[in-house]
Amino acid sequence: MHAYAVQDSTGLLKLDAMENPHRLPPALQAELGARLGALALNRYPGERVNDLRRALAAYAQMPEGFDLMLGNGSDELISLLAMACDVPGASILAPVPGFVMYAMSAQLQGLRFHGVPLTADFELDEAAMLAAIEAHRPAITYLAYPNNPTANLWDDAAIERIVTAVGRQGGLVVMDEAYQPFSSQSYIGRIARHGHVLLMRTLSKFGLAGVRIGYLMGPAALVAELDKVRPPYNISVLNAETALFALEHAEVFAAQARDLRAQRAVILDALAALPGVRAWRSDANMVLVRVPDAAKAFEGMKARKVLVKNVSKMHPLLANCLRLTVGTADENAQMLAALQASL
Known part of the structure; x- marks a missing residue:
């Protein structure tokens, strides 16, 4: 490695x-600076982090009955997902080429990683994906929507058949919408159809790459289980307040x-x-x-x-x-x- x-x-x-090349306008920089300067840096993060969870749920139009978990960027959430699903024989599956942290999180947690090559035009190889799901029964299947580094969206019908196949095998699907601000589509309107699908986003592409805020949405009972492996106070008061400020100026x-x-x-x-x-x-x-x-x-x-x-x-x-x-x-x-x- x-x-x-x-x-x-x-x-x-x-x-x-x-990264988003645009900076905050000077007036907003000054306003944010004043807010950050007034924070109680001597205290651990408290209810303000829950304020951010609620604000993100509203911004993302999270379905009823779902909950939201915060991470220090999507990277931490990907690591926590691997940790939560690390049981004997478990594996992680994703199309390749894709985001390198899917495979790295598996390696670092001692899990097997199964990469299924895309077609020459970077479309999902549906038959190969379904065969791999049947053969390996992955604990987690990642589908980036759109994908990195290819930047494309995949066929919705193929995605639904893959999601259904993973569900039959008892696994989880993570729809990674890191690039949602620039995408013509989102999976948020379909997530409530399934009890085994999680949707992951980040504020990095929203315009806050330096703030390190990722969030994961899913059925409340499932998110409660994943939350057990999250470190306490993993979101700083500075990051939480900056994210809240940004959402106020969405x-x-x-x-x-x-x-x-x-x-x-x-x-x-x-x-x-x-x-x-x-x-x-x-x-x-x-x-x-x-x-x-x-x-x-x-x-x-x-x-x-x-x-x-x-x-x-x-x-x-x-x-x-x-x-x-x-x-x-x-x-x-x-x-x-x-x-x-x-x-």
Whole structure:
């Protein structure tokens, strides 16, 4: 194994980690600073964390009879899910390529991980998924909606058949909606149909990557069991208050998401005009692109002070692929110019 790698971005235009490029307006920065400065930092987190749970439930339109569990980012929730389901013979299953923490959480907890390759166009291989579920009876099956790093949504009918198959085997399905602010669809309206489906989101893509707030929604009795492995006070008072403040100003972040969706369309149009380049449709704040030589293009862009993610070695299906984060209009112009010059 190797540790989760974070690229050094010093002096570079940072478009490698799907962060929201927009800062809070100065007036809101000052207002938030005053609120954080008044917090009782000498006390453990208390009822304010429950205020955040209620605010997120309302924001996400969580169904009645469901509950919500907070994590220090989705990463902690993924680790806690592996811990909660760590019984003899248990395993975790997910399509690949996908978010690397699904497999890492399994490895670190001593669980088997079964990765089921997507098709060449990054669609679900439904037959292979159903066969793997039948053969391995996974405790957890992850379905990212949309997926990372491919940025696409999968066929809804195929997802429902997979969800049903997992339920027959007694497992859990986790719908990972990390990129929900940029997606054309959500699973929230269908989650109540199933007693074994959890929906996971994060405020990182909402615009608070530095705040580290993830949340998991599911049937109340199921969330109560998962909550038993959550460390006490895992959400700091600073993070909780910042998240509450952001939700009070959700319209600001919604406007930022609209801008990034518009910029994503600009990037896709520009990429379509570049010879030898293929980009896939995106429902996230990133675009997966295949170039003739990913290593050469990546280094060329870095030499031009633009940092993106070279994902070409993550999985054979990603050969010669780069992942581009959607930035501001100016950042995207710089990125596209650097890419064109580096091909």
